[in-house]
Amino acid sequence: MRAMSLPMIIVHGGAGNWKDERIPVGMEYVEKAARAGFGVFEKEGSALDAAEACTVFMESCGQLNAGLGARANLDGVRELDAMIVDGETLSFGSVAAVCDIQNPVSLARYIMEKTDYAFFAGNNANRIYQQMISEGYREEREPGVIKPHFEVFGADTVGCVAVDSKGNIAATSSTGGISKKLPGRVGDSPVMGAGAFANEICGATATGWGENIMRVTLTRMAVLYVEQGIDLQKAAEKAMDLFETKTGSEAGLVMADKDGRWSKATNAKAMPTSVIAEDLGNISSYTK
Numbered sequence: 001m002r003a004m005s006l007p008m009i010i011v012h013g014g015a016g017n018w019k020d021e022r023i024p025v026g027m028e029y030v031e032k033a034a035r036a037g038f039g040v041f042e043k044e045g046s047a048l049d050a051a052e053a054c055t056v057f058m059e060s061c062g063q064l065n066a067g068l069g070a071r072a073n074l075d076g077v078r079e080l081d082a083m084i085v086d087g088e089t090l091s092f093g094s095v096a097a098v099c100d101i102q103n104p105v106s107l108a109r110y111i112m113e114k115t116d117y118a119f120f121a122g123n124n125a126n127r128i129y130q131q132m133i134s135e136g137y138r139e140e141r142e143p144g145v146i147k148p149h150f151e152v153f154g155a156d157t158v159g160c161v162a163v164d165s166k167g168n169i170a171a172t173s174s175t176g177g178i179s180k181k182l183p184g185r186v187g188d189s190p191v192m193g194a195g196a197f198a199n200e201i202c203g204a205t206a207t208g209w210g211e212n213i214m215r216v217t218l219t220r221m222a223v224l225y226v227e228q229g230i231d232l233q234k235a236a237e238k239a240m241d242l243f244e245t246k247t248g249s250e251a252g253l254v255m256a257d258k259d260g261r262w263s264k265a266t267n268a269k270a271m272p273t274s275v276i277a278e279d280l281g282n283i284s285s286y287t288k
């Protein structure tokens with residue numbers, strides 16, 4: 001889609017068979033999330049700051065399949081997966097199957113920035129969470145609930161790609177997973193190159209049937225196509241074509257590059273998406 005000025009953020013609220021009456025709700029919350037993330041740029045925040053704030057908003061709103069609003073597994077427990085990717089350094093932090101934490105994206109960022117590791121799973125991830133709190137990396141509003149790092153106002157898997165004024169790219173994904181998942185099941189959302197990917201050129205985040213997204217490393221493929229010179233919208237569509245041909249399954253992805261161009265492709269019924277970019281001093285918003 002058209003080049004937009006920087007900074008910018010593109011946000012999705014999950015691709016799937018949304019009930020008609022839920023689509024406006026999904027759109028409302030992705031628009032709010034995009035504004036929450038974009039507001040961070042106005043406070044000199046980086047792409048990582050904006051992506052984290054936007055995702056914390058979606059995890060906390062209770063209306064999307066992440067954080068507070070996450071689907072429960074078959075035991076009735078919310079087991080969350082999340083990831084954040086820093087395109088500038090090609091670093092990522094991930095958590096899988098974590099319970100009792102509302103904002104796993106902040107824990108993922110702590111893991112990326114403050115530990116020697118990239119990926120924690122299950123109960124022991126909660127120990128890293130406690131370490132994060134006791135070190136003061138983030139404050140809690142209540143046990144398990146992060147106080148946003150930047151003040152933010154204010155279904156399905158959520159994710160965003162944020163590009164700051166320097167052209168640095170950050171991508172996130174956060175989810176409660178698919179419906180009726182067996183306890184311990186982990187999908188694509190915390191897997192680098194599957195649920196999200198970013199480098200210094202482009203970032204992407206995906207949603208849909210996680211087992212199949214991992215099979216084709218959907219977001220890595222989409223960004224690779226851009227590296228090969230394919231236009232951003234065509235790259236998203238080509239990645240979705242590959243996904244559909246190989247797996248016959250349902251998914252969607254959004255992308256943004258270092259110049260603020262963005263794209264979206266999905267074969268699902270709906271995927272609420274919002275884009276905000278600084279354009280000649282004005283903020284423009286796009287949702288479909």
Ligand code: ASP
Pocket residue numbers: 014015016065156157175176177178186187188189206207208209210211
């Ligand atoms: N991709 C997520 C998963 O498989 C689900 C979703 O996008 O709704 O866990």
